[in-house]
Amino acid sequence: MGSLQTPLCDILKIDTPIVQAPIARATNPAMAAAVSNAGGLGMLAFLRRDADEVRRLISETHELTDRPFGGNFILRGLEDTDDRLDACLESGVDVVSFHWDEPFEYVDRIHGAGVLVTYTVGSAEDARRAVEAGVDIIVAQSWEAGGHVRGNVATMALLPMVVDAVAPVPVISAGSIADGRGMAAALMLGADGVWMGTRFVASEEATVDSSYKERIINASETDTLMSSKVFNRGWEVTARALRNSTIEKWEAAGSPEVGQRPGEGEVIAKGADGEPVERYSSIAPYSGVTGDLEGLSNWAGQGVGLIKRVQPAADIVREITEEAIAVLKKARTLIGE
Numbered sequence: 285m286g287s288l289q290t291p292l293c294d295i296l297k298i299d300t301p302i303v304q305a306p307i308a309r310a311t312n313p314a315m316a317a318a319v320s321n322a323g324g325l326g327m328l329a330f331l332r333r334d335a336d337e338v339r340r341l342i343s344e345t346h347e348l349t350d351r352p353f354g355g356n357f358i359l360r361g362l363e364d365t366d367d368r369l370d371a372c373l374e375s376g377v378d379v380v381s382f383h384w385d386e387p388f389e390y391v392d393r394i395h396g397a398g399v400l401v402t403y404t405v406g407s408a409e410d411a412r413r414a415v416e417a418g419v420d421i422i423v424a425q426s427w428e429a430g431g432h433v434r435g436n437v438a439t440m441a442l443l444p445m446v447v448d449a450v451a452p453v454p455v456i457s458a459g460s461i462a463d464g465r466g467m468a469a470a471l472m473l474g475a476d477g478v479w480m481g482t483r484f485v486a487s488e489e490a491t492v493d494s495s496y497k498e499r500i501i502n503a504s505e506t507d508t509l510m511s512s513k514v515f516n517r518g519w520e521v522t523a524r525a526l527r528n529s530t531i532e533k534w535e536a537a538g539s540p541e542v543g544q545r546p547g548e549g550e551v552i553a554k555g556a557d558g559e560p561v562e563r564y565s566s567i568a569p570y571s572g573v574t575g576d577l578e579g580l581s582n583w584a585g586q587g588v589g590l591i592k593r594v595q596p597a598a599d600i601v602r603e604i605t606e607e608a609i610a611v612l613k614k615a616r617t618l619i620g621e
């Protein structure tokens with residue numbers, strides 16, 4: 285693999301500035317370790333994981349890699365974070381990432397454990413506030429992103445605005461980056477690295493049903509919808525998913541508000557734990573979920589159209605690094621003397 289280094293690589297002690305984004309239950313120790321062993325940064329996701337599970341996931345990842353990796357919490361007032369954060373810091377990660385609500389009350393505790401903090405933002409103002417509160421690395425998530433989306437600004441505008449707002453603090457670009465061209469472009473807009481979710485859902489290691497991976501591979505860039513009104517049972521915020529039969533029925537009914545949607549309350553699947561999963565749930569087709577998987581929230585970003593096959597996570601890291609290097613070398617030839 286050629287070499288592509290940014291200051292973020294020194295800060296995180298990684299070889300290539302690619303972060304495997306936390307992608308809820310699709311993430312697992314095998315995926316995080318594969319990415320870290322390939323020179324990127326693997327991330328675990330602790331959504332709906334209790335403190336014991338946090339410990340187990342981290343310890344399993346340590347068995348698979350000696351390289352740095354991180355863990356992610358979504359702050360949304362629904363889960364107690366204190367215990368789980370303590371479990372995470374005791375078990376030993378290199379980075380703690382937060383999404384959604386501001387994590388500022390945790391920053392000192394995390395720094396005290398010698399660990400770095402990232403926060404995912406959707407605007408320059410949010411980035412500025414985070415840096416003032418001591419956040420070490422900003423993740424600028426554009427509206428093209430898959431899953432829960434913090435803002436509604438596109439990468440081309442968001443990324444340079446965030447970079448200017450917080451320089452010299454490193455910024456990682458998240459949202460629709462799915463190949464080396466996207467990585468090179470993000471670096472040119474001032475990012476220090478890239479944070480890719482949907483591309484890693486289509487990795488061999490991702491713990492999702494194979495039909496979800498196939499839907500990603502077959503989708504084009506026009507096949508996603510961002511809305512706060514569809515897949516929001518339990519959490520009514522904006523998120524981007526693949527268009528599917530649930531979205532079609534909802535749109536055919538005139539895109540009604542929560543409470544008046546067709547099939548509201550209908551159980552269409554079972555969770556891995558046997559729990560009923562209703563239409564409009566935010567549960568994706570993770571491994572072990574059974575039933576109408578197509579009708580569930582198949583989270584994906586607009587870059588989904590660029591994803592052509594399921595690959596080992598390590599190959600994704602290598603391929604994207606090589607592609608980005610080739611694009612950046614080619615760009616050099618455009619400049620005259």
Ligand SMILES: Cc1cc2nc3c(=O)[nH]c(=O)nc-3n(C[C@H](O)[C@H](O)[C@H](O)COP(=O)(O)O)c2cc1C
Nearest residue numbers: 305307308383429430431459460480481482583585
């Ligand atoms: C299936 C899926 C699950 C996600 N779960 C989480 C999560 O648990 N925590 C989090 O901070 N972000 C989560 N995200 C958002 C990603 O971290 C990231 O911001 C996003 O995937 C980037 O856009 P992309 O999918 O176009 O690469 C999720 C995204 C997807 C696609």
